[in-house]
Amino acid sequence: MRRTVLRWMGMGMLAVAGVVQAAPDQRIALTIDDLPWQRLDERNDPELAQRYAQLLAALTAAQVPVVGFVNEVKLEQGGQVQPARVQMLRDWRDAGLELGNHTRGHVDLHAIGLEAYEQDILDGEKTLRPLLAERGQAPRWFRHPYLRAGRTPQQRAALATFLDQHGYRIAPVTVDNSEWIWAFAYDHVRDTETDPALREARLRQLRRGYVPYMLNKLDYYEDQSR
Known part of the structure; x- marks a missing residue:
């Protein structure tokens, strides 16, 4: 979504x-x-x-x-x-x-x-x-x-x-916030990566990066609003 x-x-x-x-x-x-x-x-x-x-x-x-x-x-x-x-x-x-x-x-x-x-x-x-x-x-x-x-x-x-x-x-x-880009990336890794360890590592990287990205988006638009 x-x-x-x-x-x-x-x-x-x-x-x-x-x-x-x-x-x-x-x-x-x-x-x-x-x-x-x-x-x-x-x-x-x-x-x-x-x-x-x-x-x-x-x-x-x-x-x-x-x-x-x-x-x-x-x-x-x-x-x-x-x-x-x-x-x-x-x-x-x-x-x-x-x-x-x-x-x-x-x-x-x-x-x-x-x-x-x-x-x-x-x-x-x-x-x-x-x-x-x-x-x-x-x-x-x-x-x-x-x-x-x-x-x-x-x-x-x-x-x-x-x-x-x-x-x-x-x-x-x-x-x-263009979160759909993250969703596509997550689905792509989950559905195409055949190495279980590598798949989990990449999914974990996406999960860890998601919240900081969202916080940066909030800061950016807050600054634009001023």
Whole structure:
């Protein structure tokens, strides 16, 4: 899954040069695109259920706001909705995590135009909206695939109006960490390296480098925000 991070500032108090000022209370909201799982039909992963459970456990343990953005096309196989994949979203919801709309087919607004894009947004909530309604909820967050929100001010404004009419808020990205590059590297080593010792050494290297990389990304975008 592609992960992005939304950062916001709370308020504390800080005395600087004799003046009491608001001090930043930095917290992080996580957003994860392309639910229920990235590249579902590209590989047979017998460990998928275990990995999904581990992901949900880690997110709930972190006790931070989390929104997962759904591509409903990934719920299907051969044109048929798969109950096991819908259950992955239900598990996400029941873990107290939020679900948002990422269009049905992860489509590009700039490629297909506004009318088709709006229809794909509606097609992207055919399962999602009733699933959330089971708990008295409704989808409220939208994330643009590829972060493309319109080629012109008029197109952006028209899409924003459409989203507002359907109860959606646009989820901004303040830290785009490109974690998918790490995911591809990890899968490549795991699936192609035949020497068990070398495979584990390389996987361990990737695991150890992942968190420092993420911290550097946070620092970089924090600096850009200033």
